[in-house]
Amino acid sequence: xIAEPRDQYLARADHKRKQAAELRAQGLSVRRIAEQIxxxxxxxxxxxxxxxxxxx
Numbered sequence: 001x002i003a004e005p006r007d008q009y010l011a012r013a014d015h016k017r018k019q020a021a022e023l024r025a026q027g028l029s030v031r032r033i034a035e036q037i038x039x040x041x042x043x044x045x046x047x048x049x050x051x052x053x054x055x056x
Contacts, residue, residue, distance in 0.1 A: 020047035 004012075016037050023033045034044035 017047050017050070020044055021051040024048050024051055 003009075016039060019037045020033050023036055028036070030045045030048055031041055033048065034041045037044065039047075
């Protein structure tokens with residue numbers, strides 16, 4: 001398996017962060033967000049924390 005180019009990885013990660021923020025704004029739990037965007041619960045939790053810090 002060959003690693004994807006960094007710019008593609010960053011674009012994909014940024015998209016998932018935006019999805020997590022949108023889902024959190026809709027009131028979804030971290031667990032549901034993780035299931036929806038296909039990441040671990042801890043990764044979804046980190047995305048949510050980043051989103052909530054940014055909006056504070």
